[in-house]
Amino acid sequence: MSDNLLEIRSLSKALPAGPRQSAAMVLRDISLDIARGEFVAIVGPSGSGKSTLLYCMAGxxxxxxxxxxxxxxxxxGLGRKSAARLRRDHVGFIFQSYNLIPSLSAWENVALPAPLAHRSAGQSQIDAALAAVGLTEQAQQKPSTLSGGQQQRAAIARVLAMRPDVVFADEPTGALDAEAGAQVLDLLRTAATDDSSVVMVTHDLQAAARADRVLVLRDGAIHRELHHPSADEVFEAVTTPATRAV
Incomplete structure (x- = not known):
């Protein structure tokens, strides 16, 4: 078994040309590996290609x-159905938009992926996932009655309950206060263990510093790479026009 869960080679992404504009390069010749058990954060200025890279990684x-x-x-090399099956069985997504089903309770939203993936998830597993994000008392509430932060935590519980091989998280703490955000980062830190990995896009440099490795994107390319950095080191890498890898 390879130590790498994800391998990217010479990846570039261009937006198609429009009637009044030429094609725009969003990502430029990116090559990287994500090791099993690794927590990787992707940071960079707005428009640097962070979310596009995350979506390309996830297929x-x-x-x-x-x-x-x-x-x-x-x-x-995978057809649409095979790619969807791979994501369903092995990948978890945490999006900024939550993607909760309005007609289902928080508990039902967390429980939903298991039968769709033909996997078993007992009541205790769902309860534990909701408890881990502090939503035990809101388990029977519909998304419309939850705050934005509570909806985000429900979306995170839905992913963690499935124990995927890799979690892709796009700004997972963006709607949370400092305490709830720290709780979510602790959960993501715990999820990146043994054979499972977490890849997170974030604007929060303190959150990025919780990762094993930080990739700094600028103009669609990896500008710096930091290992176990402090928040100050992440800030310096994002704001200083350096080209040296660390």
Whole structure:
């Protein structure tokens, strides 16, 4: 078994040309590996390509050039159904938009992915996931009665209950206060262990400093790479036009 859960080689992504504009390069010749058990944060200025890179890693966006190999599978060689099955069985997503089903309670939203993936998730497993994000008392509430932060925590519980091989998180603490955000980061830190990995896009440099490795994007390319950095080191890497890898 490879130590790498995810391998990216020479990945580039261009937005298609419009009637009044030429094609725009969003990602430029990116190559990187994500090891099993690793917690990786992606940071950079707005428009640097962070979310696009995350979606390409997860197979939600096809690259213009290059390859993405997830769990030994070249995503470009998979049909739509096979790619969807790979994501369903092995990947968890935490999006800014939550993607909760309005007609279901928080508990039912967390429980929903298991039967869709033909996997068992007992009541105790769902209860534990909700307790881990501090939503035990809100388990029977519908999303419309939850605050934005509570909806985000429900979305995170839904992912963690499935214990995926890799979690892709797009600004997972963006709607949370400091205490709840720290709680979520603790959960993501715990999820990145043994054979499971977490890849997180964030604007929060304190959150990024919780990761094993931080990738700093600028103009669609990896500008710096930091290992176990402090928040000050992440800030320096984001704000200083350096090209040296650390």
């Amino acid at each position: 939600l966006e096809p690259p213009t050039e290059g390859t993405v190999t997830l769990l030994g599978q070249d995503l470009s």
